[in-house]
Amino acid sequence: MNRLIDMGVLACRQKNSRGTFKPHLAVRFRSGEGKICTFSIDSTRVPKKQPQPDAYLVTHAHSDHNGKSAMLSDLSVCTDRTAVALEIRHDREFKGRTVDMCGSIEINGVDVRTYPTGHTAGAVAFYWENDVGTRIMVTGDVKDPSSLPKCDLLITEANYGDHGDPSCHFVDDIEGFRDAFWSAPQVAFGAYAFGKAQRAVELLREVGHDGPIAMEEKSLILSNRLLDEPGELIGLGEFDEEAVCIVPPWDLGKLPHSMSKYVMTGRQDYRYPSLQISDHLDANGLVDMVEKVDPEMTLVYHPGGDRPGKFASYLNSIGRGAVCLDDVDNVLSNEFL
Numbered sequence: 001m002n003r004l005i006d007m008g009v010l011a012c013r014q015k016n017s018r019g020t021f022k023p024h025l026a027v028r029f030r031s032g033e034g035k036i037c038t039f040s041i042d043s044t045r046v047p048k049k050q051p052q053p054d055a056y057l058v059t060h061a062h063s064d065h066n067g068k069s070a071m072l073s074d075l076s077v078c079t080d081r082t083a084v085a086l087e088i089r090h091d092r093e094f095k096g097r098t099v100d101m102c103g104s105i106e107i108n109g110v111d112v113r114t115y116p117t118g119h120t121a122g123a124v125a126f127y128w129e130n131d132v133g134t135r136i137m138v139t140g141d142v143k144d145p146s147s148l149p150k151c152d153l154l155i156t157e158a159n160y161g162d163h164g165d166p167s168c169h170f171v172d173d174i175e176g177f178r179d180a181f182w183s184a185p186q187v188a189f190g191a192y193a194f195g196k197a198q199r200a201v202e203l204l205r206e207v208g209h210d211g212p213i214a215m216e217e218k219s220l221i222l223s224n225r226l227l228d229e230p231g232e233l234i235g236l237g238e239f240d241e242e243a244v245c246i247v248p249p250w251d252l253g254k255l256p257h258s259m260s261k262y263v264m265t266g267r268q269d270y271r272y273p274s275l276q277i278s279d280h281l282d283a284n285g286l287v288d289m290v291e292k293v294d295p296e297m298t299l300v301y302h303p304g305g306d307r308p309g310k311f312a313s314y315l316n317s318i319g320r321g322a323v324c325l326d327d328v329d330n331v332l333s334n335e336f337l
Helices: 002-006 080-090 174-182 196-206 217-226 249-254 283-293 307-317
Strands: 009-012 025-030 036-041 055-057 076-079 097-099 104-107 110-116 124-129 135-138 153-157 187-190 213-215 233-235 244-247 260-264 297-302 322-324
Touching: 002 009, 002 297, 025 135, 076 080, 076 124, 080 097, 080 217, 097 104, 153 283, 174 187, 174 196, 174 260, 187 249, 196 213, 196 217, 196 244, 196 260, 213 217, 217 233, 244 249, 249 260, 283 307, 297 307, 307 322
Parallel strands: 036 055, 055 076, 076 097, 135 153, 153 297, 187 244, 187 260, 213 233, 213 244, 297 322
Antiparallel strands: 009 025, 025 036, 104 110, 110 124, 124 135
16 A cells, blocks of 8 residues: 555545444545545545545445435535436435536546546546646446546456456347347346446447337436437336337336346346346456556455455556555544544
């Protein structure tokens, strides 16, 4: 961790009232004006009676990135679409500030820029520089790193970062998706309401379906609000024999038996055939992303379990300096804030 200190960055973990670590981490640094700043990354809120960070950065609206908690603070920052997704998913008002997908926002004198990651509608990486010129980028989860700039410190994910696990190496089966759609008179796709359902709509339009798509209520609302040109989307009560359906995987059994049914996942534990369609980079893609943005140091902060450590170890083995969240032993106490 001394290399991070040399870069003018202190990566910290925070503890909750039970004495266990809060999700993810906080990043402490000095702004160009010399102010001490603290950005909480994809974490839950600090109790109001305790000193607050300068911002809660929410990379996207999936629950394991803790926007449900952070959205209730006026210090939260995310994109417009992430704020919309959070409000729809959790039936709460987003209290913080929003920024464009390719925009910038000032936080305590720091110019923070955003770059799309292709993971979900509204998902972005946050990028800023500290007082010594270290370029810091936090990605959240990534599907498409093509828009990401070079940086000195990369703080990123390892959902599929275990190079020794065959399940972490995959290619999206777009042809399989196309064949599934065109080979049956009636077809339904199992996809989670946020993220995967919107990807299913986009894929259906890409493979040539210009008719109605029937969706369960939450998926329908999210898709209509988050997609630019979703085409005709209808409720499940309106679909006929020619409609395509998108429902959560566990609701496929509620649809007519005559329909061909598929689950959009790499998992093999569903009763229906699976189509490998992921919203993440695989192990090789994660390494390619690191090579592209060319950091001096990579900090792997997500998800839980051993994959961050395995990804950091692999990066070190190919000459890319890296640490994982478990290596962070700085605890951000009230006194430290």
